[in-house]
Amino acid sequence: MRAGFGRIMRGGEPARPTHLWGSLTKVLPWVLPYWPIMLFGLCCMLLSVFIDKQQPRVVQYIIDVVIKQEAYDHTTRVVLLLVGIIIGSHLFGFLRTYTLHIAGQRVLHDLRVKLYQHMQRLSLTYFDNRQTGDLMSRMTGDVAEIEHLMVHGFDVLVMGLFGMVLSLYYIAHYSPTLALLVLVPVPVLAVSIFFFSKAVRTVYRGIRDRMGDLNAKIQDNIAGIRVVKAFSREETELTQVTHESDRVMAMNVRGIRLWAPFGPAMGVVGGMGSVLVLLVGIHLCRTEQLQIGALVACILYLITFYQPIGMLFQFFDSIQRSLAAGERLVEVLEADLDIKDPAAPTPLEVVRGEVAFHHVSFRYADGDEVLRDVTLTVAPGQRVALVGRSGAGKSSFINLIPRFYDALEGSVQVDGIDVRTVRQADLRRHIALVLQETFLFNGTVKENLRYGRLEATDEELVAAARVANADEFITRLPNGYDTEIGERGIKLSGGQKQRLAIARAVLADPRILILDEATSSVDSESEFFIHQALERLMEGRTTFIIAHRLSTIKHADVILVLENGTIIERGEHEDLLRANGVYAQMYRQQFWLDELPEDAQLYHDAAQPETPPSDLPTLY
Secondary structure: OOOOOOOOOOOOOOOOOOOHHHHHHHHHHHHHHHHHHHHHHHHHHHHHHHHHOOHHHHHHHHHHHHHOOOOHHHHHHHHHHHHHHHHHHHHHHHHHHHHHHHHHHHHHHHHHHHHHHHHHHOOHHHHHOOOHHHHHHHHHHHHHHHHHHHHHHHHHHHHHHHHHHHHHHHHHHHOHHHHHHHOOOHHHHHHHHHHHHHHHHHHHHHHHHHHHHHHHHHHHHHHOHHHHHHOOOHHHHHHHHHHHHHHHHHHHHHHHHHHHHHHHHHHHHHHHHHHHHHHHHHHHHHOOOOOHHHHHHHHHHHHHHHHHHHHHHHHHHHHHHHHHHHHHHHHHHOOOOOOOOOOOOOOOOOOOOOEEEEEEEEEOOOOOEEEEEEEEEEOOOOEEEEEOOOOOOHHHHHHOOOOOOOOOEEEEEEOOEEHHHOOHHHHHOOEEEEEOOOOOOOOEHHHHHHHHOOOOOHHHHHHHHHHOOOHHHHHOOOOHHHOEOOHHHOOOOHHHHHHHHHHHHHHHOOOEEEEEOOOOOOOHHHHHHHHHHHHHHHOOOEEEEEOOOHHHHOOOOEEEEEEOOEEEEEEOHHHHHHHOOHHHHHHHHHHHHOOOOOOOHHHHHOOOOOOOOOOOOOOO
């Protein structure tokens, strides 16, 4: 993170710049690496403006000398000078436009990459409380808005101010009286722009926020289009999108109501100043205090004095939009990294697979405590199953191992090393996850498999697919391993996607494996192949298994029963059944829902009733 970005997320709403200069200082750190290009563009800009401002002086010379004094032998020289001024002004104008736009695009590229890089470093807590569509809006729409500030805003601001100073200087050269009159409307214009900026900034910030909400809603609907169609909710979703779009339109209309009358009003003020200067200038010519050519030059400079004010206002609207967008980007860039790598990380090259929880407690940022004083040691190669009702803390438990979140109290250790003392990348290199909702990227089978290990060879890909029982169906695809599987693997069945996820984990070759409901969303035939693949994958690895279907974890070395964030039972399947506690009740409930299990005699040993009790806890 560049030094220019300090922390603003210190509780409550993030601090926001309240004026133009405050916002520009936020952008400045991203411009500094390209200061040579920007300086060259600035010099070209100043030269272009300076050369262009010589045209009224040439006009004054033509009127007062060439024509009035009949010095027509100077005509050719004057015309050549005028041609040189026009060519020089536009040449430097081209160099200014080219260099500043190139620099602006490079700054935007850096900003876009840094924004994405910082998002990747943020913990899951940050994403838990934000909509994907809104973050996408910041990555794309808000970054694009910055271009107006980086290129057009800077361009117009410097050209306008420098041009106004030059115009005023040359008017004062011809007539100090007219120069003073030119300044009469300036305080009115300056005060009006100041109050306008304060009013419009809030509106444009609201527009960007509403656009984020609209993009989030559209993104959700597109991602869930099959659910929308399955329940015939097209009209309902259209109504909601229309509502969000109405909010965006209302904010834009509010902004239009602010700037629409402002421009003409400023034009009237500037026009009155021009009329005043013209009347006084005519009087000065009549009293021979000012020559006609000088008056014409003053009028031309007067136009170029007030014209930048109009240009500044025209771009002021887009600049305010850009600044509002910039504030939203700064909020992301300056969001705290609550999961940080240590300054002097402990090496973690080789892992045996021992995992220990020592008096671990945990809660989410905006929730109640979900784990309470959990203590557990898992030996390398053991299979540990976690069961319990929804909200018992199972997912929170496994999320602490790869350090997606940090424990509030106690420590999580791998091979005796606190995970907080290790680089996140080093830790997660030894951990693989196979989740219930398999995520596959839009690309080929090969690209998705290689995500587990980027340097894997094609032979290793095939070998991993065979371990995962995936090679057979992959080779039947139209292009085999080069088949495009669509967004989120939409062209594959649930079982096929799950087997690709297992193959991806095989390639990663982790010492610690986490399986979160890896077979809950597939058919029986797919489940058979997946179980075979998982058995091969778990061999020799420390494995944590979350499963609602208790028949799938009977052979785990240790079964942990979680309730309200604590481990209330632990042991092997048969021992827990004989104990006739919560696990036995859960298993008994599924016994009445499923076919008679082969170990049903254990229920009778535990005095199982013949009818299902009504007070059984539910897993869901």
